[in-house]
Every structure is written in structure tokens, then in C-alpha cells.
Amino acid sequence: MDEVRIHRGLKEVYLDRTKSSYVDGKNGKLYYRGFNINELANNSSFEEVSYLLIHGKLPTKSELIQLTEWMSVRREIPSQIIDLISSIKHLHPMDVLRTAISTLSAYDKDLEDESIQTNIERGLSITAKAPTIVATHVRLRDGNDIIPPNKNLSHSANFLYMLFGQEPDDLDAKLIDKDLILHAEHGLNASSFTARVVASTQSDMYSAITAGVAALKGPAHGGAAEGVMKQAQDIGDESNTKEYVKDLLSSGGRIMGFGHRVYKTADPRALILKKDAKNLSERKGNPKWFSILQSLAECMEPYEKKGICENVDFWTGAIYNLLEIPDDIFVSIFALARIPGWTAQVTEQLDNNILIRPLLEYVGELDIPYIDIDER
Numbered sequence: 168m169d170e171v172r173i174h175r176g177l178k179e180v181y182l183d184r185t186k187s188s189y190v191d192g193k194n195g196k197l198y199y200r201g202f203n204i205n206e207l208a209n210n211s212s213f214e215e216v217s218y219l220l221i222h223g224k225l226p227t228k229s230e231l232i233q234l235t236e237w238m239s240v241r242r243e244i245p246s247q248i249i250d251l252i253s254s255i256k257h258l259h260p261m262d263v264l265r266t267a268i269s270t271l272s273a274y275d276k277d278l279e280d281e282s283i284q285t286n287i288e289r290g291l292s293i294t295a296k297a298p299t300i301v302a303t304h305v306r307l308r309d310g311n312d313i314i315p316p317n318k319n320l321s322h323s324a325n326f327l328y329m330l331f332g333q334e335p336d337d338l339d340a341k342l343i344d345k346d347l348i349l350h351a352e353h354g355l356n357a358s359s360f361t362a363r364v365v366a367s368t369q370s371d372m373y374s375a376i377t378a379g380v381a382a383l384k385g386p387a388h389g390g391a392a393e394g395v396m397k398q399a400q401d402i403g404d405e406s407n408t409k410e411y412v413k414d415l416l417s418s419g420g421r422i423m424g425f426g427h428r429v430y431k432t433a434d435p436r437a438l439i440l441k442k443d444a445k446n447l448s449e450r451k452g453n454p455k456w457f458s459i460l461q462s463l464a465e466c467m468e469p470y471e472k473k474g475i476c477e478n479v480d481f482w483t484g485a486i487y488n489l490l491e492i493p494d495d496i497f498v499s500i501f502a503l504a505r506i507p508g509w510t511a512q513v514t515e516q517l518d519n520n521i522l523i524r525p526l527l528e529y530v531g532e533l534d535i536p537y538i539d540i541d542e543r
């Protein structure tokens with residue numbers, strides 16, 4: 168057999184070209200469609216960023232109003248999906264979200280239409296509905312009434328409203344909006360890769376986004392924020408942090424919210440969210456989680472020179488916790504933020520499609536004689 172070069176985990180392999188986002192791992196910068204993430208986080212809205220990612224340009228005022236209105240009338244989910252959520256409400260929220268998004272295809276009257284425009288609309292429609300799915304699940308499993316979406320609220324404010332049953336504080340809604348912007352797109356991460364693989368077989372947008380949710384669920388990808396808060400709870404008090412880190416690392420464990428395949432310096436999203444986590448903990452009069460995470464970050468400073476730095480998930484857990492969001496929907500929030508990114512990348516894939524089909528080097532035996540079952 169020919170000698171082959173293996174790229175385990177496809178590390179440092181370029182699969183194609185993109186204009187969706189640029190993750191500059193060396194300099195710790197992130198751009199969506201050429202716009203620096205800091206500018207977008209400080210000035211934009213999730214709806215505007217969704218438009219930007221999917222259409223490749225910032226919307227005009229009327230285009231943004233049109234998109235906002237379009238999404239606001241697509242937040243409701245069919246009653247059959249509510250029944251489905253109710254029947255599987257004991258599952259993890261990511262399992263519920265994955266199942267519900269997959270089932271949404273049953274209510275799409277134009278399933279045969281595979282045009283780019285229709286696929287974009289599907290992606291945006293799923294974006295509009297995903298917070299409703301997550302909030303509906305939380306309310307049902309907690310034995311509360313469902314709160315229907317409110318057409319006058321933004322995407323982020325609506326999510327908090329449907330989750331808690333009351334209109335959120337403006338600052339809280341803005342913070343969640345910023346968090347969604349920061350999670351909306353990120354190069355060829357595992358879930359976007361998965362969504363592209365599915366799209367490359369000429370499957371459909373529902374399947375691609377469902378697969379994206381499935382890939383995001385794991386702790387090496389989206390599940391880390393939940394893990395970060397579990398760690399903070401295990402530490403319990405900042406005086407225990409040093410011992411905790413020493414024990415975990417010496418037993419081969421990993422600190423959740425640290426390390427990244429591409430960033431070998433600080434993740435720019437973590438730098439933004441760290442300030443927000445600090446401000447929020449002061450605003451809510453609850454400094455405990457920020458202090459524990461701060462002490463954890465200090466203990467990890469020696470690992471910076473190895474390229475193991477805080478990633479986006481490190482501070483999000485504290486922010487969600489301070490907003491009284493249940494721990495097990497942290498990764499679902501990541502998922503509902505990432506749908507425009509998946510949509511943009513699936514659209515990009517379809518625009519110039521090629522089947523994604525890498526190779527595995529076979530290292531097993533060959534020509535083994537078949538032995539009859541009675542003689543084995």
C-alpha cells in the first residue's frame with residue numbers, strides 16, 4: 168500500500184475556502200464576514216449578525232426591519248411539536264432540541280424546494296423557533312405554563328421572556344444578545360464541519376442543522392460551559408482552587424473552558440465576556456462565581472505559554488448562572504446562537520458543492536480465511 172500522511176482529527180487541514188468567518192488563532196482575532204467580533208459585539212444585534220452571516224453584508228435599516236418582522240412571525244412552533252417536547256421532556260435539552268428541529272421538517276410544505284433562497288429561509292425559520300423550543304421544554308418539564316413568543320420583543324429578550332415568564336431587564340437581554348452574537352459563527356468547528364458534510368451529500372437544511380446540534384452537544388465542543396459551572400461548584404470556594412487544579416491535572420483531567428484547537432492565545436470572545444461576567448456579578452451582588460473562575464484562570468496562567476488559554480465557554484457559564492438560567496440549557500443556548508452560522512456555511516457549501524469524503528488508512532489484516540460459524 169502507498170505510504171499516506173495521516174492528519175488525525177483533521178488538525179491543520181484546509182478543506183475549502185470560506186468568506187463566512189476568519190478565526191485568527193495566532194493573533195486571537197475573530198471576524199464575521201470581515202467585521203471584527205469586538206465591533207459586532209459592541210454595536211450590533213443578533214438579528215443583524217444573522218443577516219450579515221447569511222447574506223454576506225450588513226442589512227440596511229429596512230432590510231433589518233423586514234428580517235426582524237419575518238422572524239417575529241415565525242417564532243411559534245406547531246402544537247404537535249409542543250406535544251412531542253412534552254413526551255420527551257425527561258431528556259437532556261440538547262436531545263429535545265435536536266429531535267424538535269429534525270421534526271420541524273414535517274411541517275415544511277415545500278420540502279421538495281431545494282433552492283438556496285428556500286434553504287436560507289429554512290435556516291432563519293429554525294433560528295426563529297429554536298429559543299421557543301428550548302424555553303417550551305424548560306417550562307413543561309418544570310410543570311409551568313408555556314409562554315408564547317411576544318412579537319414586540321427582540322430575539323434575545325423573547326428567549327428570556329419565554330423562559331422566565333416575564334419581560335427581562337434591558338441589560339440582561341442585551342447581555343444575552345451579545346452572548347448569542349459571540350457564539351454565532353466560528354470557522355470549521357466540529358458542528359459546522361458536520362453540517363457541511365451532511366449538506367455535501369445534497370441532504371437538506373433540517374438534516375444539516377440537526378446534525379450540527381448533535382455534534383455541538385459533546386463536552387469537547389459546546390458542552391464545556393456546563394462543565395465549567397460544574398467545576399466551579401466542585402471548587403466551592405476560591406481557597407480550594409489551587410488544590411483542585413493540581414489534583415485534576417495530575418490525574419490527566421482537563422480544565423473545562425480552557426484550550427482550543429485553533430486559538431493558541433486568548434480567545435477574543437472570552438476577553439469580551441470576562442468583563443461582562445465581572446460587571447454582571449457586581450450588578451447582581453453575587454461575586455462568588457466570578458471570584459472562583461478568576462482564581463481558576465490565575466492557576467492556569469502557567470499553561471498560557473503552552474497555548475492553553477480561556478475559551479469562550481469559560482465565562483458564559485458564570486453569566487448564565489447569574490441570570491438564573493438552568494445549567495443544562497447552557498449548551499442549548501450555544502446551539503440556538505450557532506444556527507445562523509450553520510445556515511451560512513451550509514449555503515456556502517451548496518453554492519459550490521463537492522461531496523466531503525476523506526479517507527482512512529486501513530491498518531487491519533487482509534485475506535483472512537472465512538471460518539464456518541460452527542468451527543470458530
Ligand SMILES: CC(C)(COP(=O)(O)OP(=O)(O)OC[C@H]1O[C@@H](n2cnc3c(N)ncnc32)[C@H](O)[C@@H]1OP(=O)(O)O)[C@@H](O)C(=O)NCCC(=O)NCCS
Binds near residue numbers: 176388389426428479
Ligand atoms: C478544546 C480541546 C478539545 C482542543 O483540543 P486539541 O486541539 O485537540 O488539543 P489536545 O487535546 O491535543 O491537547 C493538547 C495538549 O494540551 C492539553 N490540554 C488541552 N486542553 C486542556 C485543558 N482544558 N486542560 C488541561 N490540559 C489541556 C492536553 O492535555 C494536551 O497535552 P499533552 O500534549 O501534554 O498531551 C481541548 O482543549 C479541551 O478538551 N478543552 C476542554 C473542553 C473545552 O473547554 N471545550 C470548549 C472548546 S471551545
